[in-house]
Every structure is written in C-alpha cells, then in structure tokens.
Amino acid sequence: MFKVAVGHSNDPDSDFAIAEVLEQCQITLAGDVPTAGILFAAIDFEHSLILQEINRTFPQIELIGCTTDAEMSSVLEFEQDSVTLMLFCSDEVEIRAGIGRGLSKDAVTATKQAVEQAQAKSNLKSYQLCLTTPESLTADGVLIVDGLKQALGDNFPILGGLAGDQMRFSQTYQFFNTEILSDSVPILLFSGKLLFSHGVANGWHPIGRKAVVTKADKGILYEIDHKPALDFYDDYIGGLTPSPEYPLAILDPQANEFYTRAPHDCDRKIKSVYYLAQVPEQTVVQIAQASREDILAAAKTSITKALESYPGTEPQAVLFFSCAARRQLLGTRIKEEYQLTKTSLSQALPCSGFYTHGEISPLKIGTSSRLHHDTFVTLLLGVS
Known part of the structure; x- marks a missing residue:
C-alpha cells in the first residue's frame, strides 16, 4: 500500500489554513496514518503554528519542507501566499528524515549530517531516492548538491528545490519536524518498494x-x-x-x-x-x-519525459519543482504551467510542488544530480 494525500489552502490566516489542509488530507487518508510529509508554505505564515498543528495531528510523522516563491497542487493548482502539504502513508516504502545545520560554515559536514541522521533511523539500509528542500541564500546550491552526492554516491538520485522567499532574497526557512531553521538542509530518504521517475526541461x-x-x-x-x-x-x-x-x-x-x-x-x-x-x-x-511559449511547453515536456520513463504501470503521486524565474518571466500566464502538466496525466493524481530558488535533479536517469535554474522538474512516485 502506498497512499498519498494532498491538502492546499490559500486562507491568509495560519490557523484556518492548516486546519483546512489537514482536513483535506484526513479525508483522503480515511483513517490511515502517514509516516512522512513535505510542506511548502509562503514566507509570511506563522510557520511554528503550522508545524505544531501537523505534529499534534500526526505525532510520529517525518516532516520536511521550506518556504517558497509560490505553490501548486492538485487541489488549488497554482497559488501564491498559500500552504500545501503532501503526506505519504505506506507499508511498502520506508521514509526517514534528516537535517544538516550550518551549511554556510561547512556544506559537506552539514549534508553528511543530514544523510547520517536519516540513515540511522532506517531499518532497510538500502536507499533509492533523496528529496531535499535546502537553504538558498547562505550557501551555494552547487556545494549542497555536491555534499549530498559525497554522502550518497555520485549517481544517487537527489531531487528537490532550494527554499524561496517570494523573490525578496532576504530570508528563507527550512522545516524539519517542528523546527523552523535557516542555513540548513532537510532531507527525506526513501527505501523499500518505491518506483519513481523524473523529467527535466526548461525551454531555453x-x-x-x-x-x-x-x-x-x-x-x-x-x-x-x-x-x-x-x-x-x-x-x-x-x-x-x-x-x-x-x-x-x-x-x-x-x-x-x-x-x-x-x-x-x-x-x-x-x-x-x-x-x-x-x-x-x-x-x-x-x-x-527562450520565448514564453517555449518556457510553457517545457512543463509539458518535463512530465512527458517522466511518464515515458516510469518503471511501473501508473504512478500514484507527483511532485513539481519549478524556478521562481519562470514565474517571473511568465507573469500572468504562470497558471498555464500547472494546467499543461495536468493534461498529460491519464488520471487525476495527488500533486504538490513549489517555485524555487534552484531546482535539483539529474538530467537523465543514472547520471549525477545537478543544480538547475529556469527549469521545471517532475518527479513521479508509486509502488509496483
């Protein structure tokens, strides 16, 4: 079993927003208890309140996330100033969280710390995928990716996006369970019977x-x-x-x-x-x-590549990581980006994602992960 639930609210009040998000997720979960989650939230929310409420509802959850430039999901599609939460519930896939602190002082030590913490909690000891939502302002994203590759292996699949702050370039936050951090690298490490694929395109x-x-x-x-x-x-x-x-x-x-x-x-x-x-x-x-048409077409290309390489019959969830610069350049047409990806899916799937200060993924399966800009990354998840 691999069940994924998504909640999304654009209510400006943090209390009401997280209550709405959790209610949406609980309806989908139908009594099942999630083991892990990933939270994307606009910069001006009361993040401590949101994290505490998630932890109160699901006390054992392994949670990471970050602040964003904008958010997207299968619930509300494209939004700014919103909160979206994706929860994972499975008896076939093990998901463990880790955190590395002090990226600006030593990115290699911080990323190693995050990986070792997640691995120490794992029962399976054979890892398939790393998701990460690290700091973008205090440390070079290339050093963060390189540090994770040193800890996990050069061609180990590492995907995610760097935290944003609505293009203010002032302060971003990363989430780890109930903690709100900066200058940090949170990760989720997946193992077990997970199937996944990804696609990368930018249009340039x-x-x-x-x-x-x-x-x-x-x-x-x-x-x-x-x-x-x-x-x-x-x-x-x-x-x-x-x-x-x-x-x-x-x-x-x-x-x-x-x-x-x-x-x-x-x-x-x-x-x-x-x-x-x-x-x-x-x-x-x-x-x-690139033209704006090229930039928009890349979103569809990204999900098409991911679908073509998916190793199973049908994926069960989708994560998107898109560059904040794409949102800025597309302007009022930005909503078309998510709509194009939706038309590529043969069925409605739980989706979540955010606009980043940098995207992380390999260009191709089996190659080394890179830090990208101006890029749209699709990650498909499921089990056999």
Missing part, C-alpha cells in the same frame, strides 16, 4: 558559439575563453544587464545535455557576471534564450 535553447569558462570564483564569472565574461554576453544581448531571461547553458558531459545557470547582475568596470550559484571552470557554455 543554446545560441551562438560554444566557449569555455576560464576564470570563475564561487558565483562570479570573470572570463570565458580568456576574455571578459560580460563581453561574451554583450555579443548576444547588446549591452543589457545579464538576467535569468538569458541564462548560461552549461554542458553536462555525462548526460551530453545542458543545464542552466541564471545570472542576476554584472560589474561593468571589471566586466564580470554574477550568478545565483557557481559556474565551474573549464565547463563548456553557451548563452541561451
């Missing part, structure tokens, strides 16, 4: 010549092909300030596909470009562009 297309990153430090790109990085951009966007509308496409040689890294500013004196996460030196890059 590389343009122009390929080049090599020759000087970069953390989130600052200084040189491409030994020339100022901003000159490389100016050749294509004519003096505009680099923004998520024109991300850098980075070739992943393992998957032979590219992932994207979003710039957010530049320094015209030294001609450097600032990114939301590091761009590795010696990687092959191109400028990328």
